[in-house]
Amino acid sequence: MARKILAAGNWKMNETPSETKALIAEMVKTCASDTVDVLLCVPAIDIPAAVEAAKGSNIQIGAENMYFEESGAFTGEISPAMLVDAGVKYVIIGHSERRQYFAETDQTVNKKVLKALEHGLVPVMCCGETLEQREQGVTMDWIRQQVKIGLNGVTPEDAKKVIIAYEPIWAIGTGKTATSDQAEEVCKGIRDLLRELYGDDVAETTRVLYGGSVKPANAAELFAKEDIDGGLVGGASLKASFGDIVNYAK
Numbered sequence: 662m663a664r665k666i667l668a669a670g671n672w673k674m675n676e677t678p679s680e681t682k683a684l685i686a687e688m689v690k691t692c693a694s695d696t697v698d699v700l701l702c703v704p705a706i707d708i709p710a711a712v713e714a715a716k717g718s719n720i721q722i723g724a725e726n727m728y729f730e731e732s733g734a735f736t737g738e739i740s741p742a743m744l745v746d747a748g749v750k751y752v753i754i755g756h757s758e759r760r761q762y763f764a765e766t767d768q769t770v771n772k773k774v775l776k777a778l779e780h781g782l783v784p785v786m787c788c789g790e791t792l793e794q795r796e797q798g799v800t801m802d803w804i805r806q807q808v809k810i811g812l813n814g815v816t817p818e819d820a821k822k823v824i825i826a827y828e829p830i831w832a833i834g835t836g837k838t839a840t841s842d843q844a845e846e847v848c849k850g851i852r853d854l855l856r857e858l859y860g861d862d863v864a865e866t867t868r869v870l871y872g873g874s875v876k877p878a879n880a881a882e883l884f885a886k887e888d889i890d891g892g893l894v895g896g897a898s899l900k901a902s903f904g905d906i907v908n909y910a911k
């Protein structure tokens with residue numbers, strides 16, 4: 662079954678609400694596409710401006726994080742119900758920067774994935790190895806552990822909705838892209854794991870993205886790989902030319 666390519670942006674801690682409005686107004690034009698799904702994950706405070714600016718376009722708006730509790734005394738956190746009410750459909754969970762700077766673990770990622778699904782949000786669950794792990798030859802062991810724990814307790818029906826983003830940490834924001842073969846090898850490994858855990862139907866339906874210095878110049882080669890269903894894009898999603906990634910085939 663053909664999986665639709667997804668071009669997903671991760672703005673990280675960039676753009677104010679006014680800048681968001683102006684940038685998305687441009688992106689509505691450059692990112693128009695009938696064949697590729699387009700998602701922009703933006704800082705929480707930018708969500709209302711982003712949802713408003715993207716209205717009527719093919720751009721979907723996502724969040725970059727959420728908490729795994731329903732509500733209560735969790736100062737500074739954002740709940741899934743708040744995201745849904747604000748018009749969000751997707752949420753990045755477990756980005757390597759959240760793991761590195763905000764002490765997220767595979768266990769908290771799992772709680773967030775389950776909670777997002779409970780609220781009808783699509784989790785974009787991130788995994789990825791360090792350069793040291795790659796050099797030690799444990800990349801696939803590490804990724805399998807991250808994905809297995811992250812999906813613990815997720816039903817097959819829900820697993821089909823989850824988007825898994827493979828992002829080698831050494832390729833994020835460094836300009837060093839994994840070769841398309843390196844990226845394909847791990848994305849295929851993730852699909853093989855999905856097959857082991859859930860069977861063929863889930864393995865063939867669930868989208869697996871590559872992330873790490875994706876740009877207009879390398880998107881076509883990466884997205885042409887059998888097991889890469891699009892990209893999670895940081896730096897290059899902060900410009901209207903993100904549309905060249907969306908329209909990679911042209």
Ligand code: PEP
Nearest residue numbers: 833834872873874895896
């Ligand atoms: C990311 O933020 O997830 C990412 C892959 O960043 P960049 O594209 O800038 O490497």
